[in-house]
Amino acid sequence: MMRLRxxxxxxxxxxxxxxxxxxxxxxxxxxxxxxxxxxxxSGFERGATVIFCRACERPPCAEVCPTGALVPRKGGGxxxxxxxxxxxxxxxxxxxxGAIFRRRDGKVSVCVHCGYCVSFCAHGVLExxxxxx
Amino acid sequence: MRSRxxxxxxxxxxxxxxxxxxxxxxxxxxxxxxxxxxxxxRAEPLSEGNAVVLSTGQFTPAYPMxxxxxxMFRSPLTGTLGESHAGGRVATSIANAGYLAVVIxxxxxxxxxxxxxxxxxxxxxARAIWRVRDSIVVGRIIAKREGGAxxxxxxxxxxxxxxxxxxxxxxTETYRHFxxxxxxxxxxxKNLKALVISGRGSFxxxxxxxxxxxxxxxFSRITxxxxxxxxxxxxxxxxxxxxxxxxxxxxxxxxQTHLEGAENISGEAFxxxxxxxxxxxxxxPVACIHIGALRVPYGDEPYFYKTLMVGYDYELIYSLGxxxxxxxxxxxxxxxxxxxxxxxxxxxxGVALAxxxxxxxxxxxxxxxxxxxxxxxxxxxxxKATEHLASGANEFYRALGMxxxxxxxxxxxxxxxxxxxxxxxxxxxxxxxxxxGYLIGSRHSHLDAGGYELDQKLAxxxxxxxxxxxxDTLVRREVEKQLLSTLVVxxxxxxxxxxxxxxxxxxxxxxxxxxxELMQIAERIYAEKQRYRGELGFSMDRLRVPERALxxxxxxxxxxxxxxxxxxxxxxxxxx
Numbered sequence: 001m002m003r004l005r006x007x008x009x010x011x012x013x014x015x016x017x018x019x020x021x022x023x024x025x026x027x028x029x030x031x032x033x034x035x036x037x038x039x040x041x042s043g044f045e046r047g048a049t050v051i052f053c054r055a056c057e058r059p060p061c062a063e064v065c066p067t068g069a070l071v072p073r074k075g076g077g078x079x080x081x082x083x084x085x086x087x088x089x090x091x092x093x094x095x096x097x098g099a100i101f102r103r104r105d106g107k108v109s110v111c112v113h114c115g116y117c118v119s120f121c122a123h124g125v126l127e128x129x130x131x132x133x
Numbered sequence: 134m135r136s137r138x139x140x141x142x143x144x145x146x147x148x149x150x151x152x153x154x155x156x157x158x159x160x161x162x163x164x165x166x167x168x169x170x171x172x173x174x175r176a177e178p179l180s181e182g183n184a185v186v187l188s189t190g191q192f193t194p195a196y197p198m199x200x201x202x203x204x205m206f207r208s209p210l211t212g213t214l215g216e217s218h219a220g221g222r223v224a225t226s227i228a229n230a231g232y233l234a235v236v237i238x239x240x241x242x243x244x245x246x247x248x249x250x251x252x253x254x255x256x257x258x259a260r261a262i263w264r265v266r267d268s269i270v271v272g273r274i275i276a277k278r279e280g281g282a283x284x285x286x287x288x289x290x291x292x293x294x295x296x297x298x299x300x301x302x303x304x305t306e307t308y309r310h311f312x313x314x315x316x317x318x319x320x321x322x323k324n325l326k327a328l329v330i331s332g333r334g335s336f337x338x339x340x341x342x343x344x345x346x347x348x349x350x351x352f353s354r355i356t357x358x359x360x361x362x363x364x365x366x367x368x369x370x371x372x373x374x375x376x377x378x379x380x381x382x383x384x385x386x387x388x389q390t391h392l393e394g395a396e397n398i399s400g401e402a403f404x405x406x407x408x409x410x411x412x413x414x415x416x417x418p419v420a421c422i423h424i425g426a427l428r429v430p431y432g433d434e435p436y437f438y439k440t441l442m443v444g445y446d447y448e449l450i451y452s453l454g455x456x457x458x459x460x461x462x463x464x465x466x467x468x469x470x471x472x473x474x475x476x477x478x479x480x481x482x483g484v485a486l487a488x489x490x491x492x493x494x495x496x497x498x499x500x501x502x503x504x505x506x507x508x509x510x511x512x513x514x515x516x517k518a519t520e521h522l523a524s525g526a527n528e529f530y531r532a533l534g535m536x537x538x539x540x541x542x543x544x545x546x547x548x549x550x551x552x553x554x555x556x557x558x559x560x561x562x563x564x565x566x567x568x569x570g571y572l573i574g575s576r577h578s579h580l581d582a583g584g585y586e587l588d589q590k591l592a593x594x595x596x597x598x599x600x601x602x603x604x605d606t607l608v609r610r611e612v613e614k615q616l617l618s619t620l621v622v623x624x625x626x627x628x629x630x631x632x633x634x635x636x637x638x639x640x641x642x643x644x645x646x647x648x649x650e651l652m653q654i655a656e657r658i659y660a661e662k663q664r665y666r667g668e669l670g671f672s673m674d675r676l677r678v679p680e681r682a683l684x685x686x687x688x689x690x691x692x693x694x695x696x697x698x699x700x701x702x703x704x705x706x707x708x709x
Contacts, residue, residue: 016413020416029195029344030335032229043273044412
């Protein structure tokens, strides 16, 4: 099973192409559907980083999901069944990394490790590779 | 098509949105000039009636490198059209919040900052931060209080904006600016310390697979594009050395066009000695923003340092480096840092200090006026002088804060006051193309027509144009640039976003427009700008060419006043 990884976070220039790629993968222009966030480190003088799901083996977000919208994925992380999401936001609070993002319609955006963003990262920050057994 | 415009009225603390006619004007400068003309009219620049329009394009945030935000206002520096473009995250934040443009009207009774979060607008009390002089600290305070990290932009002013220095800038994301023509002073006049815009947007393309295909095509053109290397390796600072070698680096208030020791402030020197990191504007893979790391010791205690992270570009190295005779990358960074924090346009501030230095040298003014000893090459005096300038410490600095043209009318030295159309000179003295371009350009900027490129091209080909041919060429170039500026595509990507590609890229977004129609829109926008600046009192009679500029040979040619005057007469007859 493949998963998205941080190859070298220090190389992040904050261009956000990964975010736009993530929304585009879901048929959208913009950032609201993005399950990844490129953000400055308290101001660009300290550089930038990307925040996304690090594929927990036992994901706390799935544990607190009351409707089964988030279910553990083989190889780590979760699968997201949007139609089952009632927008309670439990997962947003449960994620230690802050890697689940609330949308205006109440539902969430989360990385499902599809790897689409990697080919748009021009700076070698992200990689898509086989999850460890 | 995104067409919604958010209006914020500071006088009544109200906000609303309206639709804009995008088919006729698109966004960017097109929407900007229409909205400004309608909502600011002929109101005085620092009056309640002036407006600030922040405009994005139809390609924001659909395609990469379409992330410039066009700021438009009536300029307090020139009295006519104020237009300034900033990168960073402003444009993508406005677009993701669901708007084509934001228009700020009125004047708040007390200092405020405004927060836009998609459909919501909050007016916040800014009395406690109004006197915070440092624009970077203002940004930090607000960033900590407000949400939206990663999908927001914090536009703010420093001391110069609050005291309405006519070339105060608006700083955004620390390293990008609405630099030229005084948008910061207009913020100050409105009692507006900052504007935060955050939004997570979601738009559905009309034809998804076609959109993805065109996106990938543009992306691969950008990432395999050889010219981009110039921007991401040394950045615009790469220009210092070649311009110096061709005797086109304005130095010591343009007493020289070549600076001994310029190799110490070249793009190569900055990269080797101070470059600390590079960052990018939102939705642009190029990452051309170069930030220098400078370790500065505190004089009063051993082994006690601060490390400054300071953005640099060619224009800043010119205005705060070669123009002031500063030949050390570290010293240039210290001065850039100072001007950045106080929130002034670096070009205007540097040119103003260069004029003041020469005025002091020639005893047109004394230390009573300048307070500090201003001498070419001495950074300490300049660092202190910027404080006086930003605060309007005395009558002299208040006059200097209204521009060198204004100050030189009072104190003399007009022949070496380097301003064109009231705007301080950009960093190119390559000949008629650059100077006439500054004079006739809608915003008196080197970017209007890129005359400096034209001069170099003509010199290389050994060609000379008549004044009329030159003006026609400059106008045509400026018209063509309106297309990029209406889409808010970065000028660096001009060779990628051709009219043909632009027309193709519109299709999946649900708009059909031919390359020919796009050029018609560009012409319409150019004409509208001329009409509006005419209404604001722009006239060729008020233009002056500083004697100093004509005295210097440019690319091996001497320049004549007759040529310039003939060009200006022709421009007035043909285009105004």
